Amino acid sequence: MTAYNCLSDLELLDLVKSDNESAFAEIYERYFGVLYLHAYHRLHDQDEAKDLIQELFTYLWSTRRVLEPKTNFSNYLYTWVRNRVLNVIAHKQVQEKYLSTLPPLDSSVESLTDHRLRERQLAAIIEREVALLPPKMREVFMMSRKANLSYKDIGAQLNLSEQTVRSHVKNALKILKARLGILFYLFIIFYK
Known part of the structure; x- marks a missing residue:
């Protein structure tokens, strides 16, 4: 050695x-x-x-x-x-x-721009994670969160029971919570 x-x-x-x-x-x-x-x-x-x-x-x-x-x-x-x-x-x-x-920046414009950038980044992360959900679960979840349809309406459109729709949304939230961690709470606010 x-x-x-x-x-x-x-x-x-x-x-x-x-x-x-x-x-x-x-x-x-x-x-x-x-x-x-x-x-x-x-x-x-x-x-x-x-x-x-x-x-x-x-x-x-x-x-x-x-x-x-x-x-x-x-x-x-x-x-x-x-x-x-x-x-x-x-x-x-x-x-x-x-x-x-360079001319001095208005701090309110800077913070607004920074806020919008972070919001877009958060939205991109969330969209990426939602896209990874199983197809049917993703479809139900998007109808619930983006289109703001009730479980009953989603079930009628997709020929699913209201309980099945509820289970898809619940499981989607569980998966997203595990994947996003602390971002999940921001996700709840963002997708309300």
């Missing part, structure tokens, strides 16, 4: 090139903390710093077979992080400059 923590960076890199995940894990353990601190010190955002370092390790793994650092490996990693941090900062500056040129 190889003691990966005793190997040099270049030895680990050679093993990583041959798809050795344990060697990669050692590089990750060796450098994640210090690279994270390096990125965080410049970005002052924990999530952004973690994302950047995760991106680095994803990049390292995906390019492992062709990876040939021109300097020593730690310098290569620090340089990669520094360049990415500079890119992030430059992007933020461009973004801030652009946003400062």
Whole structure:
């Protein structure tokens, strides 16, 4: 069994090139903390710093077979992080400059738009779940909820007993409650 923590960076890199995940894990353990601190010190955002370092390790793994650092490996990693941090900062500056040129938004319009977007998303989720119901149950359920027909009217149209219609609607609600979880209660409000 190889003691990966005793190997040099270049030895680990050679093993990583041959798809050795344990060697990669050692590089990750060796450098994640210090690279994270390096990125965080410049970005002052924990999530952004973690994302950047995760991106680095994803990049390292995906390019492992062709990876040939021109300097020593730690310098290569620090340089990669520094360049990415500079890119992030430059992007933020461009973004801030652009946003400062936009006219201020009316917050009531923004919240109304946000509310409508969430309502459409909720409706799409509900429609998708209703579409997954068994055909007859879906038909009965839609007639009950969308067309607002009584159980008696639905039964007459589909040649079903009122009790069968009631059972279809009850079972549909039970299935939807299980699938939608907390969204089910919003569904009740939405489909009233």
